[in-house]
Amino acid sequence: MKFVDEANLRVEAGDGGNGCLSFRREKYVPRGGPDGGDGGDGGSVFLVADHNLNTLYDYRVSKVFRARRGGNGAGANRTGAKGDDLVLPVPVGTLCFDRDTDELIGDLTADGQRLRVAQGGFHGLGNARFKSSTNRAPRKTTDGTPGEQRNLRLELKLLADVGLVGLPNAGKSTLLSAVSGARPRVADYPFTTLTPQVGVVGVGPLRSFTLVDLPGLIEGAAEGIGLGHRFLKHSQRTRLLLHVVDILPPDGQPPAEAVAAIAGELAAFSPELAGRERWLVLNKADLLPEDERAALRDDIVRELDWRGPVYMVSALDPDSLRPLLGDVMTRLEALREAVSDGDDEGGDEAE
Incomplete structure (x- = not known):
């Protein structure tokens, strides 16, 4: 495989899932009340140092990496599924920069070291969250927040004595x-x-x-x-x-x-x-x-x-x-x- 020591890529964390608007409706249960569940958190994007790698070649081939979105909430107080995190392996000795600000985000110098480069969105709230003694039938929900998006520059500096x-x-x-x-x-x-x-x-x-x-x-x-x-x-x-x-x-x-x-x-x-x-x-x-x-x-x-x-x-x-x-x-x-x-x-x- 070709030795590559610099690469540019874009990472997009998953959005948070939206809260659900739902009311319990069952036979013989009048006025069952709100039961809309929360959404799930979006997946984050991580870099992980792997001593088995010695090149950034794969990131010259693929340029955009997206984590999974969180699932939406559902009735019966069901919470949406959390989006899976996306883990990107890189060689030990990789530096990660924000390409837009030139800020150094982190330096991966040890095998197994993890660095979060994009935070997943937070979940929205279902209407069951807004129930109170004065508001028995809330119709309010919130949407999940967008996941963080970043343009990154990876730079490899080999570790040697x-x-x-x-x-x-x-x-x-x-x-x-x-x-x-x-x-x-x-x-x-x-x-x-x-x-x-x-x-x-x-x-x-x-x-x-x-x-x-x-x-x-x-x-x-x-x-x-x-x-x-x-x-x-x-x-x-x-x-x-x-x-x-x-x-x-x-x-x-x-x-x-x-x-x-x-x-x-x-x-x-x-x-x-x-x-x-x-x-x-x-x-x-x-x-x-x-x-x-x-x-x-x-x-x-x-x-x-x-x-x-x-x-x-x-x-x-x-x-x-x-x-x-x-x-x-x-x-x-x-x-x-x-x-x-x-x-x-x-x-x-x-x-």
Whole structure:
């Protein structure tokens, strides 16, 4: 199925059912009185996060979704049936916006999380509701209220712990396939990755993290040039970025220039994203003799004045990847613990 990360749709909740005007009429029961029942509530529309989905493709095909209307009331104090709610499954990581106001309605970040996006109409009242000591035969009823209608924009931002960024042909897809069970398309030409690819990296017993490979960026990506600009948003949920660089690119571009170009695109797209923790991964080390690797790494670090962690790896050499994966896992565990401690402290203050 085609990967789609944005979709526009219209949702219409069901109207409430109308109240009934009725009087009890039975043999031997004179002046039986009012017995009109209430209508039923209209169905609401909900979005539900489903971890089995990874695309919004279905919402490009169907555009309008309606919940059921509530049933009308009936005589003998019978209440109309409640309209069934309409539940629309979406991938985990979906944001829902009101297209008319651009208001963020909700962010579905956990499997099974529900978000009501259109409230069903409320039921009308039957004439039995209006009976009183001074009004024994009321002829008053009310209609159900209309269901809420909304134009929505769904936007998917993949949930992943670590994101791979870099120029086309930097070896990101090969790296992902080497460390996880993901099988992205790999070829010796640019832009083989046309959609984000997610894999789970196992580091040890009960220790794993998710890694997303984003389509290659080029200069001007933040302004819409190339493919990567459409998917930069998927890196916004990551805790850590791995900047993958080809140490011997076919076009001869110096690695330091490649790093600077991507850093500029990240900053142009989002200053917050540019400030995200980013590690430098010098890839395809197998193309260099071992005695030349350290010198090249030191030259790149000096040109960039790089202050963060640096790794020289080869997707073809599992031994070169183990230190990187181990350090990433350790860093993510520290970040998760920090977030957990912050939540605990916030809870204590609230109490």
